[in-house]
Amino acid sequence: MIPLVFAALIIAACAPSPQPPPPPPPPSLAVSVQARGLHPGELVVLTVTADAPLSAVRASAFGRPLNPWAASDAGTVWRVLVGIDLDVAPGPYAVTIEADSANGPATTGHEIVVTPKAFATRRLRVNPDFVNPPEREQARIRAEAQELERLWAAPATAPVSVDLVFEPPVPHRANSAFGTRSVFNGEPRGAHGGADFLSPAGTPVTAPAHGTVVLARDLYYTGGTVVLDHGLGVFSIFAHLSKTSVVPGDAVARGTTVGLVGATGRVTGAHLHWTLRVGGTRVDPLAALELFGEGAQP
């Protein structure tokens, strides 16, 4: 005979229990794209919108991790910058996007189809020491290249400011020299990875966006140089300055003077050279001004 208490337990275990509600589905993600163009040297802004808050977003493209950031307090809108490096071959490239949420993970993707662009060649005459540097300068040139690589490898982990508004560093016109293949004194050298602004010597150069100064001194090729870390893997390099007016560690707001236009390093005359690096790629700074200029709202 089964004791009464035990029998009652068996009956309770067999009674139908109410069905738990089904778990909420993971958020669905939508991706929209903004870009001036999709050829090498362009900057692409992807906006990821979710129907529920996301606690984290990870993304990668061109074999590199990207740096998404939350663009809304609710965590439902995220943005990520994708640089198409100057050396990327035309064709389709996948962007993978993974998100975490209280309802579980969600994934989506996007395809960037890089279109070809023919860059012009420009022929310049400069001091021969900047085309074939003398032996005594080789160690310095190597050390400076390694120092810059170390800076790129250790960007600010938190965004200096999620307010990615860019304003021109000088009030003068830029030529369209980004990506041109340079021939110095008849010898081909690397592609021109920045924009040149035709500013007279002595023009103040201002920070195009908030940032932290990570280098401010004379380098062999770029002369008086200031490097700003804008966070999110975005760096500005200003070259050929006659004077630098900041030191490493300085936090600068957009519009702060960081130096003066000059003609130092490998130049044919006074101008401002601005290189913009986004996640290890070289993109045209003029694309950032167009996408993130004052008034532009990606």
Ligand SMILES: [Zn+2]
């Ligand atoms: Zn230049």
